[in-house]
Amino acid sequence: MSSPSHGTLNRAPASKGLGPHTSGLGAFLKLRELPVTVALVALVIITTIANPLFLSPQGMKDLMLNATIMMLLAAGQTMVIVTRNIDLSVGSILGLVAFGTGTIFSSMPNMPIPLVLLIGIAFGAVLGAFNGLLTVWAKVPSLVITLGTLYVFRGLNNAWAGPKQHFAGDRPEAFGNLSVDTVLGMPIITLLAVIVVIILAIFMSGARQGRDLYAIGSDPEAAKLFGINVSRRVFTAFLINGSLAGLAGVLYASRFNAVGATTGSGLELDVVAAAVVGGVAIFGGSGTVIGAAIGAILLNTITSSLTALRVDKFWQQAIVGVLIITAILIDRLASLRHAKNLREKEGRNV
Amino acid sequence: MQHSTVYENALALSLHGAMKTFGPVVALADGTIELRAGEIMALCGENGAGKSTLVKILAGVHAPDTGEFIVAGQHCSFKSVADSKAMGVSVIYQEPTLFPDLSVAENIFIGRQPKNRLGLIDHGRMRKNAATLFERLGVPMDPARRAEGLSIADQQLIEIAKAISLDAKILVMDEPTAALSGVEVDRLFKVARSLRDAGAAILFISHRFNEVMDLSNRITVMRDGRYIDTHLTRDVTVERIVRDMVGRDVDTLFPKTEAALGETVLAVDKLGRKGVFSNISFEVRAGEIVALAGLVGAGRTEVARAIFGIDKRDAGSVTVAGKALPPGNPQAAITSGIGFVPEDRRKQGLVMDLSVARNTALTLRHKFSRFGLIDGRAEKRTAATWSRKLQVKTSSMDQAVSTLSGGNQQKVVLAKWLATEPKVLIIDEPTRGIDVGTKSEVHRLINELAGHGMAILMISSELPEVLGMADRVLVMHEGLITAQLDRNEATPESVMYAATASQEKNS
Numbered sequence: 059m060s061s062p063s064h065g066t067l068n069r070a071p072a073s074k075g076l077g078p079h080t081s082g083l084g085a086f087l088k089l090r091e092l093p094v095t096v097a098l099v100a101l102v103i104i105t106t107i108a109n110p111l112f113l114s115p116q117g118m119k120d121l122m123l124n125a126t127i128m129m130l131l132a133a134g135q136t137m138v139i140v141t142r143n144i145d146l147s148v149g150s151i152l153g154l155v156a157f158g159t160g161t162i163f164s165s166m167p168n169m170p171i172p173l174v175l176l177i178g179i180a181f182g183a184v185l186g187a188f189n190g191l192l193t194v195w196a197k198v199p200s201l202v203i204t205l206g207t208l209y210v211f212r213g214l215n216n217a218w219a220g221p222k223q224h225f226a227g228d229r230p231e232a233f234g235n236l237s238v239d240t241v242l243g244m245p246i247i248t249l250l251a252v253i254v255v256i257i258l259a260i261f262m263s264g265a266r267q268g269r270d271l272y273a274i275g276s277d278p279e280a281a282k283l284f285g286i287n288v289s290r291r292v293f294t295a296f297l298i299n300g301s302l303a304g305l306a307g308v309l310y311a312s313r314f315n316a317v318g319a320t321t322g323s324g325l326e327l328d329v330v331a332a333a334v335v336g337g338v339a340i341f342g343g344s345g346t347v348i349g350a351a352i353g354a355i356l357l358n359t360i361t362s363s364l365t366a367l368r369v370d371k372f373w374q375q376a377i378v379g380v381l382i383i384t385a386i387l388i389d390r391l392a393s394l395r396h397a398k399n400l401r402e403k404e405g406r407n408v
Numbered sequence: 409m410q411h412s413t414v415y416e417n418a419l420a421l422s423l424h425g426a427m428k429t430f431g432p433v434v435a436l437a438d439g440t441i442e443l444r445a446g447e448i449m450a451l452c453g454e455n456g457a458g459k460s461t462l463v464k465i466l467a468g469v470h471a472p473d474t475g476e477f478i479v480a481g482q483h484c485s486f487k488s489v490a491d492s493k494a495m496g497v498s499v500i501y502q503e504p505t506l507f508p509d510l511s512v513a514e515n516i517f518i519g520r521q522p523k524n525r526l527g528l529i530d531h532g533r534m535r536k537n538a539a540t541l542f543e544r545l546g547v548p549m550d551p552a553r554r555a556e557g558l559s560i561a562d563q564q565l566i567e568i569a570k571a572i573s574l575d576a577k578i579l580v581m582d583e584p585t586a587a588l589s590g591v592e593v594d595r596l597f598k599v600a601r602s603l604r605d606a607g608a609a610i611l612f613i614s615h616r617f618n619e620v621m622d623l624s625n626r627i628t629v630m631r632d633g634r635y636i637d638t639h640l641t642r643d644v645t646v647e648r649i650v651r652d653m654v655g656r657d658v659d660t661l662f663p664k665t666e667a668a669l670g671e672t673v674l675a676v677d678k679l680g681r682k683g684v685f686s687n688i689s690f691e692v693r694a695g696e697i698v699a700l701a702g703l704v705g706a707g708r709t710e711v712a713r714a715i716f717g718i719d720k721r722d723a724g725s726v727t728v729a730g731k732a733l734p735p736g737n738p739q740a741a742i743t744s745g746i747g748f749v750p751e752d753r754r755k756q757g758l759v760m761d762l763s764v765a766r767n768t769a770l771t772l773r774h775k776f777s778r779f780g781l782i783d784g785r786a787e788k789r790t791a792a793t794w795s796r797k798l799q800v801k802t803s804s805m806d807q808a809v810s811t812l813s814g815g816n817q818q819k820v821v822l823a824k825w826l827a828t829e830p831k832v833l834i835i836d837e838p839t840r841g842i843d844v845g846t847k848s849e850v851h852r853l854i855n856e857l858a859g860h861g862m863a864i865l866m867i868s869s870e871l872p873e874v875l876g877m878a879d880r881v882l883v884m885h886e887g888l889i890t891a892q893l894d895r896n897e898a899t900p901e902s903v904m905y906a907a908t909a910s911q912e913k914n915s
Contacts, residue, residue, distance in 0.1 A: 264528035266521055269510070273518055276507035283505065284518055285490055343509035 090337030091349035093388065097381075098356045105363035112366050121355075121362055122248045123237060123313060127152075127306045128354035131325065132332040133255045134302030136350040137262065137295045139333055142275040142342030143193060143200040145296060148303040149325035150211035151185045155307025156317040157215060160224025163233065163311075171233055178308035179301045185211060186300010190293035200296075208326065216319045223318035229311065237313040247309045254302065259347040271295060275342025331378065332357050335385050357381075417444040419478070420578050420609035421466070421497070426475030428461050435461040439475065440635035441628055443578060443609040448600060450624035450641070451613045454653055454904075455704060455869040458633035459613055463582050466611070467499040468492030480577070498571030502583040502705075504563040508556035513538035515555050516570045541569040545599050561592035568599060579603060580611045585619055586705050597623055615703050615908050617646045629653055654871065654900035667855075669879075670694030673729055673863035674746075674832045676715060680723035684710045685887035688724070692832065692863040697854065699878035700867045702907045706884040708867045709751060712834050715865075716748045717741045729831055742771065747825030749818075751836040751867070757821040758809050765791035765805040767820050771828045794823035798853065815846025822853065833857065836867045851877060871900055885909040 106113045131148050138145045155178045162169055162177070189207055193200040226234055236246045244252070262268040270291050274281045281288055311317050330340075336353025338345025357378060364374045419442065426439035436458040443449055453459050464470040465477075468486030477484045479495045486492045492499075506515045513535045514521065522537065524530040538551035547565055555566070564584050571579055581600070585593045600623065604610055614620055620627060621641060629636040629652040636652045672691045680686035685707040692698045700708045713719045715726050720736040727733065728744040741748075750756035758767050765784075768791035769776060776786045788805045795802065798819045802812060809820055818838070825833060838854065839847045854877065858864050868874050874881055881898040883891040883906035891906035 260528065264531075266519060266523075266529065269514060269518065269521065269529065272509055273507045276509040277505060280505040280507060283489055286519060339509075343507070 090345060091352060093385070094336050094349060094352050094356055098352060098359060101356070101359055101363055105359075105366055109366045112363065118243075119240070119245060121359055123245050124362065125355040125358040126245070126248045126251045127310055127313065128325075128328060128332055128358055129255060129351045130251045130302050130306040130309070131329040132336065132350040132354040133258050133347045134299035135329045135333050136336075136338050136345060136347050137258070137271060138200070138299045139330075139338050139340060140262075140271050140275045140342055140345060141292050141295050142278060143292060143295070144204065144330065144340075145186070145189055145200065145299050146204040146326045146330075147185070147189060147207040147211055148299065148306075148329055149322040150208050150215065151182050151300055151303040151322075152307040152310060152325060153317075153320070153322035154185065154211055154215045154218075155181050155304045156310045156321045157219050157224065157319070159308050159311040160228065160317040163229040164224055167228070167230055171230070171236075174233075175305065175308050179304045182304015182307060183297055183301040186303065187293070187297045189300065190296030193296065194289040194293050212323070215321075219319040221319075223316045224311075226315045233312050236309070247312055250305075250309070254305065255347055255351045258298075258302075262347055267291065267294070272343055275339075276344075328357065329354075331382050335381050337385070339389065340386070417446045419443075420445045420480065422476075422478045423462070423465065423472075424476045426462070426465055426472035426477065428465065428470055428472050434633055436465070436472070437633040438635050439465060439472065439630075439633075441466075441611065442638070443611055445577070445609050446604055446607050447625040448604050448610045448612055448623055450620040450627045451611060451630065452615075452620060452627060452649055452653055453630035454871055456632075457630040457653070459630060460582065461633075462630070463499060463580055463611075463613070466492065466497055466578075466580055468497075493574060493576075496575065496577035497580065498567070498574060498576035498578070499580040499582065500564050500567045500571070500584055502586050503560060504567045506555040506558070506563055506566060508554065510555060511535075511552055512549060512555055512558075512566055513551035515566055516541065516551075516573055537573070538569065541573055544572065545569060546602070547595060547599065559592070561588045561596065564588075564596065565599070568603075572603075576608070578609045578611070580613075582613050583615070584612075585614055585616065586703070593619065617649065617908055620649075621646065631655065650901055650904055654904060667695035667859045667861075669696050670861055671729075674715075674865065675727040676711075676724070677727070678724040679711065679714060679721055679726065681710065681714055681719060682722045685714075685884070686723070688889055690882055690889070690892070692865055694831075694861045694863050695858050696879045697858045697864045697866060697877055699874040699881045700865060700884060701869075701871070701874045701881050701903050702884035704869055706907065707887040708884050709836055711884070712748065712836055712865070712867060715741075716746060716834060718748075742828060742830075745829075745831035747771075747828055747830035747833045749821050749825055749833065749835045749838065751840065753817055753821050757824075758817060760810040761808055763806045764795065764800065764802050764809055764812075764820055767809050768794055768823045768827060771824050790827055791823070794827050795820075798823050798826075799849070813846070815850070818846075818850060819853075822850075826857075830862070832863045832865065834865045834867075837869065838866060839868075839870070839873065871903060874898070874903065875900065883907050 102113065111117055131152070135145060135148065158181060159174060159178055162174055185207070189200070189204050192198065192203045192207075196203070239246055241249055262271065270281070270286045273284065273286060274288050274291055278288060307322070310321065332354035333345065333350040334340055334353070335356060336345070336349035336351070338350050360377060360381075361374055364377065421441075421443040423439055423441050426436060427434070428436040428439070439458060439462045441449070441451065441462065451459055451462070461470065465472050468489045468491050471485060471487065479497065482495075484491075484495060486495075507518070510518065516538050517534050521529040522533045524533075535551040542549045542551070542565075545565060545568065549562065549565065555563070558566070568579070584596060588596065600610055600612070612620075612624060624641045626638055627641055627644060627649060628638045629649060631653055639648070670693055672693050674692040676691070677689050679688040688711050690698065700711070702708050710719065714721045717733065717736050717738040717740065725732055728741075728746060731744055733744060734740050754760060759770070765788045769787040772790065773782060776783045776790075791805050795805070800812075800819045800823065801816050809817055812820065835854065839850050851873070854864060854866065866877060875898055878898070879895055881891075881893045881903060882889050883893065883903055885907055886909070890909050891902070893902055893906075
């Protein structure tokens with residue numbers, strides 16, 4: 059134990075001894091993604107012991123397919139949450155784009171698939187930009203703005219679709235096969251999502267603009283003082299998040315049979331849950347895209363494994379809830395203890 | 409002496425006759441400072457002497473209304489912090505603003521991170537550059553760790569590292585040592601001296617005379633927003649500096665009404681909170697005004713919060729009229745007769761959007777509630793009574809307090825607590841941000857309350873207020889009471905000495 063007034067000095071040489079890089083194991087143990095990864099691995103092992111079919115090739119494929127959409131949405135949502143904002147409208151954006159995709163294919167079955175993907179992404183980007191503009195210009199909390207657009211976008215979807223639904227039969231077979239054929243052992247849409255998540259992860263950790271997002275969420279006022287263009291960065295985060303929701307919407311139309319007025323309803327809360335469970339701090343500043351994606355996989359896997367273990371549907375939801383609260387409590391307790399330690403160790407020697 | 413030549417060194421920065429007003433308040437009447445390359449200039453003055461305003465002008469936070477400002481031979485008018493940085497001025501604040509979630513290296517280089525061939529941030533090179541900076545400063549620091557939880561001393565070093573990486577020629581340190589331990593101060597001074605010897609001009613603000621005498625080449629003194637004098641450190645005594653700082657007549661401002669002192673009402677015994685303050689013992693008698701003086705950050709507000717029970721105490725006891733208070737229980741404190749008027753009335757004293765009546769009656773919700781609902785008419789009646797007594801200027805009891813002036817807001821906070829008919833009133837900085845006219849009204853009011861037998865504990869950073877109002881002055885320094893002075897012993901010098909504890913080397 060170091061004496062209080064010498065706390066800083068005693069601590070510092072120790073870190074020097076480790077060299078400029080934090081030791082590998084220490085850094086690994088501090089990773090915010092660690093708890094969620096451990097939970098995922100444990101869950102898969104336990105479920106497989108109880109039901110060996112869980113990890114069969116078909117079982118794996120189902121797990122991946124189920125997690126794909128959520129992974130994309132959670133990754134995009136992370137960008138927004140990191141800046142101390144939130145986008146609750148992603149479920150509605152996904153719904154609009156999914157129905158749009160169905161509509162395009164039913165009237166123009168020969169439309170090239172890459173073009174449809176681009177149209178979907180652009181559509182999502184426009185909706186995301188709308189959220190971003192309102193948040194940045196009106197300076198209203200994004201929680202309120204996107205709660206509003208959640209209903210507005212859903213209303214548009216209702217007006218557009220009415221009782222109409224588009225079914226997989228209307229869409230080209232090649233489009234549906236994106237969710238069936240595998241490359242490198244992964245369904246194509248999953249591979250696509252993984253690539254997008256990795257690109258986003260590199261952007262968030264390796265680009266100046268990406269680091270700016272963390273700075274903004276960490277201390278918005280300081281970010282302004284540092285000359286970071288807060289409005290533009292936040293707007294961009296919403297725009298990219300919208301594009302990802304758009305991409306997810308197109309993939310949704312490939313994966314699922316029917317798209318209609320209610321497609322994607324209620325997804326937004328699952329998405330936020332996935333990010334939080336994956337170690338993304340709800341008040342911004344920390345958390346990674348990879349963590350959120352693993353969180354999305356975990357939440358989907360829980361549902362599948364509880365089904366495999368024949369646990370009642372009600373309990374599945376309750377368990378997800380417990381996970382979220384646990385994730386937040388762990389964070390909160392750690393920071394409370396940290397603050398108390400700091401006061402006692404680095405305050406005055408009195 | 410090695411630095412006897414400072415006067416011949418190149419002029420790095422000069423500010424002459426800078427004035428800055430905020431509405432009717434004159435924050436700086438004559439801001440004058442001259443910094444030469446390779447010197448450390450200390451800036452001394454009481455709280456409110458205008459030091460902070462001057463620093464903010466140098467930092468580009470405020471633009472002065474008038475005055476001549478020259479940096480590196482060029483006439484300047486900074487419009488933003490970026491302007492000042494571009495001219496090579498860096499300011500290290502008492503509490504730096506870092507991004508807690510980012511690494512130390514990233515906090516230094518944010519927005520200017522080194523990139524690799526792919527256009528991505530080269531994290532390795534960034535850490536190495538940061539490590540080089542810390543090596544140059546001669547302090548060990550892990551560039552890869554998150555900034556969260558770093559001590560203030562370490563945060564300041566990061567700011568200094570950043571300043572060096574930006575090639576700053578002028579370094580302004582605004583009370584950097586206020587929250588540092590002795591070892592940390594020594595380390596900071598070593599860094600400051602090596603930067604000076606490398607040709608930087610440093611402006612150093614501190615309330616601790618031993619530090620000022622130890623570190624600086626020259627000393628500039630300010631008082632009441634004005635430049636007073638500049639001395640060569642080796643030719644001047646602490647006594648002379650203190651005289652320059654306080655030289656004014658305070659007795660006439662505050663006609664003190666003598667009240668008959670009664671029983672002891674508030675007794676605080678060996679109160680302590682780890683890492684914040686310890687061994688705080690004093691008593692306040694009925695009709696007595698006790699001032700808690702000291703510098704900002706000495707731990708005065710924290711003591712008040714612990715007495716009232718907002719913060720938990722780790723040691724000691726608080727007794728009100730012979731009855732011991734449980735720790736960490738403000739409701740019990742209110743019931744036993746303590747009222748607490750906090751320093752920041754906008755955030756802690758008032759609900760800004762609620763009406764005058766609601767705010768006044770907040771402390772009396774229990775008394776006014778019938779079957780769990782609050783009786784609005786009783787609420788307004790009480791509020792009207794107290795508003796009249798305190799002469800709150802408001803058009804109606806329904807007016808939102810956010811629309812009142814600072815002085816009137818303070819009166820509403822006072823009314824709120826007086827309505828509970830407290831035996832003890834703790835007032836933290838009663839006249840901060842209040843115009844001069846209302847100030848004396850608040851002072852008269854406090855005197856009257858004491859005259860009616862209330863025990864008053866007043867925290868104040870304004871020396872004239874302390875000396876003019878108090879029957880007794882407790883002076884705090886770094887979490888300890890360093891002096892208990894009776895009214896006739898309390899002089900500007902004696903209070904200032906105890907507040908800066910300048911006779912003892914603290915480490």
